Amino acid sequence: MSNWLLSICALIFVMVVVGGITRLTESGLSITEWKPITGAIPPLTEAQWSHQFELYKRIPEYQQLNSGMTLAEFKSIFFWEWVHRQLGRVIGLVALVPLVWFAARKAIPNGYGWRTGSIFLLVCVQGAIGWWMVASGLTERTDVSHVRLAVHLLTALFIFGFTLWTAFDLRSPGAEPRRVPTIGLWAFAALALQLLFGAYVAGLDAGYAFNTWPLMGGELYPEAAPWLEPVMRNFVDNPVTVQFIHRWWAFVVLVLAVVVARNVKAAGGRRESIFLHAAIGIQILLGIWTLLSGVSLHVAVAHQATAVLVVASFVAAVHRLAQAGQGASTALGTDRDDGRTYVPLIPSEVEGP
Structure with missing residues (x-):
């Protein structure tokens, strides 16, 4: 199956x-x-x-x-x-x-x-x-x-x-269903937000707004950019704001990817760690290249394709953590006060697969 x-x-x-x-x-x-x-x-x-x-x-x-x-x-x-x-x-x-x-x-x-x-x-x-x-x-x-x-x-x-x-x-x-560890929930939430703004960038053609990196028109955030009212509309409908968030939230995802990769490597998932590092690194470089190329068709398509690989790399890494965590907790036989088997949600609690 x-x-x-x-x-x-x-x-x-x-x-x-x-x-x-x-x-x-x-x-x-x-x-x-x-x-x-x-x-x-x-x-x-x-x-x-x-x-x-x-x-x-x-x-x-x-x-x-x-x-x-x-x-x-x-x-x-x-x-x-x-x-x-x-x-x-x-x-x-x-x-x-x-x-x-x-x-x-x-x-x-x-x-x-x-x-x-x-x-x-x-x-x-x-x-x-x-x-x-x-x-x-x-x-x-x-x-x-x-x-x-x-x-x-x-x-x-x-x-x-x-x-x-x-x-x-x-x-x-045993084909046992695995629960998502806490660090995995944080990583998935951050990644979902990045993908959301990536979709906004695509739908608003916001990638054409500024094709320089790391600054936007020589500024971190261009002062002359139009600002919509009410303020919250800028996080959905303003191409400049949307591109700005998509640029920099990528590095929040990167930090979480490094944390997940470090923990999964410690849990015996060296292959998953390498895959996650490679996918997120290539994706950020493709995102920058997409901007600098003026949203070249081939580069932009590669950027979107790699987004799927980033999702796959996070799923593989977090699942490996979940598998290691549940296996370790069962072996230890540690129970909660309510009598249920304790499944550690912080990967650092697990010393090995």
Whole structure:
């Protein structure tokens, strides 16, 4: 079963990469209808292509930004959005068919039925969120809502992380579910916040605001930058503020990554420690390069792809800590006052795997 879940993770990784290309090539609004079943078949005749193009011509993006687009150019952006949606369908099938097969054979371990079922349901919900995001750009806007984009991206990464954690649980001794240590909760929360602002940067095209590093226009935070009212709007809608936070919160995540890596290495997870160090280091360098390159397509796509690897590295490291912590606590046989087995949540309490 773990191999099945890992295949879902691999498909989600490809999905996020294609989603990044779709966004950066401004292809996301090229398909203006949501047809989960019949939409799997692309236009096959010139008449069908002309019909899709006419539908695209009705939305603000075409009317205000792409009014001179040719049919050949439309086919190019249609391709990426169709591939993105097709991958969603494939992930849905890969999440459903083996699940039904395992359930029919009663091969799902105790405690994993609700988790594997939840993965399939989350994939379905993600498809609906994707359309909810696209729908925000079909009537009044020339792009999709950056808030809805953030929900779409973070949901994808949550499904990826949850599925990967479940796969690791199935591969652990006795297929025992593992609890997230306290340091892991802090790390995941900090990473989620960084990913949220990364999605805001993408949705607001905030990466184009300043292409210098480490200063923004020669200042830490440009004084001449517009400031929105009420103040809290700046943390969601202001491209300058959003880019500023995304720049520097990365180093908070880096500090937590170093702490997690240090603890996991002490618990015998040298490989997980190296993976985490490498992923977070490369991601920060790619983020800087994305800015300096003026948001080059290839660099920006690599930055988004590496974000998935960062999530994977955190999940692998924290799961190793959880496994070491639970194993050590059981061996020690230490109980709480309420009689339950004590599971240390601070990795430093564990001397070895």
